[in-house]
C-alpha cells in the first residue's frame with residue numbers, strides 16, 4: 363500500500379516538474395502574436411546564438427533574406443527586433459519616431475549612466491531638454507559655422523607637424539588621427555587644447571580606448587541580462603571604472619570653471635554655457651552638475667572615437683586604392699593649390715572628396731547597429747506587432763550593403779556618389795542614424811572629416827611600405843568598427 367502511495371506521489375511530482383518546465387519553456391520561447399518571425403530559439407537562451415556571432419550585422423542582413431527585413435528574436439525573456447534595410451529603418455525611426463526613440467533601460471550602459479549624460483537617457487522630458495540645450499550650445503560654439511573652421515585648421519597644423527617628423531617611416535596613423543579630433547572636441551567643450559604628452563589628455567585617450575573595447579564586450583549581457591550574474595561576464599564594474607573615471611576628470615574642470623565663472627562675461631565654450639544655465643536654473647544644481655560631467659564625457663567620447671575610426675578607414679582605403687588617392691590629389695591641387703590650407707568654402711568645388719568620404723561612411727559603417735533603441739509604446743510596423751519594451755537594433759550596415767540599392771556593394775567606389783561631375787546625394791546613406799535620436803554631432807563630424815581628410819591628401823602621399831603586408835580591412839571590434847592595425851608610409855607632397 364505504502365509503495366503505491368509513494369509511486370503516486372512520484373508521478374505527481376514528475377507531472378508538476380514537467381508542467382513547470384513546459385510553462386517556463388513556453389514563457390521563455392513564447393513570442394507575442396504578430397511579433398516578427400526570426401530564427402529558432404533554444405530553451406532559456408532563445409535566439410542568442412544567432413546574434414552572438416563574429417559579424418552579427420552581416421549575419422542579420424543575411425537572415426533578412428529568409429525572414430524579411432524585420433527580424434524578431436527572443437533572448438531569454440528579452441524581445442529583440444532587428445531592422446534591416448533603409449526603408450524599414452526609416453519606417454520605424456522616422457515615421458514611428460514617437461514609439462521607436464527610447465533607449466534600453468536594462469543594459470550595462472544604462473546602469474552605469476543611471477539617467478545622466480545624453481546618449482543613454484530614455485526618451486523622456488529630461489532627454490528632450492538635454493538634447494535641445496546641447497544642440498543649441500554646440501551651435502553657439504561654432505558647430506555648423508565657419509567660426510569653428512579656424513580651430514579645426516589649428517589642430518590640423520599640429521597634426522601635420524607630428525606627421526612631418528615621421529616622413530618615410532612605417533607608421534600606424536591611428537594615434538595621430540585620434541589626437542586631432544580629441545583636441546577639436548575639447549576646444550569646443552572646455553575652450554582648451556592639450557599637448558600630446560599632457561597627463562590629463564593621455565588619461566582621457568586611454569579611458570576612451572578602454573571604453574570602446576568594453577562596449578564591444580558587454581553586447582552579450584545586454585541581450586541576455588542574466589549573463590551578468592555569471593563569473594567573468596559582469597562588465598558593469600569595468601564600465602563604471604571607465605565612465606566614472608572620465609566623468610571625474612570633467613567634474614574637476616566643472617569645479618575650476620565654476621570658481622572663475624563670471625555671469626557678466628560672454629560664455630566662451632560649452633562648459634561656460636552649461637554652468638551659466640545651471641546657475642540660472644538653481645534648484646537642483648548638484649544633480650545637474652553631476653549629469654553635466656557625464657554629458658561632457660558622452661560628447662568627448664562620441665566626438666573622438668567616431669571621427670578617428672572613420673579617418674582610419676579612409677586612409678586604409680587610400681593606400682589600397684592609389685588611383686583614387688591620385689585623383690583626389692589632382693582635384694585638390696586644381697581647386698586649393700599648394701599655397702594655402704583647404705577651407706569649407708572649397709567644398710562645393712571638390713565633389714569627389716565628398717563622394718569619397720560618403721563611400722568611406724558606407725563601406726565602414728563605423729556604428730553598424732547604431733546605438734540600440736527601445737520601443738516605448740506598443741507599435742505596428744509593416745504589419746508586425748512590436749510590443750512596448752522591445753530592444754531594437756537598426757542595422758545601418760544592412761542599409762549600406764543592400765545589393766538592391768548599391769551596385770556591387772562590397773567594392774570601394776566613390777563614383778557611385780557622382781553624377782555628371784557633381785555630387786549625387788543618396789538618401790540610403792545613414793551613418794548618423796535617423797529620426798529623433800539622429801547623431802547630434804553630424805555637422806561637426808562632416809566639417810572635421812572634410813578638413814582633416816582633404817589636408818592629409820593635399821599634403822602627403824600614403825602608401826604600403828615595401829615588405830609590409832597590405833591592410834586586410836578586417837574589423838577587430840564590432841559595436842564600433844575598429845580596424846585591424848595597419849602600417850603606412852607617409853611621403854611629403856608639398
Ligand code: HEM
Pocket residue numbers: 480481482493660661664665666668669672728729732733734793794795796798799800801802803804806807
Ligand atoms: C563619423 C562620425 C560620427 C558617426 C558615424 C556617428 C554616428 C552616430 C550614431 C549612429 C548615433 C546613434 C543614432 C541613434 O540612436 O539612432 C549617434 C548618436 C550620437 N552622437 Fe554621433 N556620430 C559621429 C560623430 C559624433 C560627434 C562628433 C559627436 C559630438 C558632438 C557625436 C555625438 C553623438 C551623441 C551625443 C549621440 C546621442 C544622441 C541622442 O541619443 O539623442 N557624434 N552618433
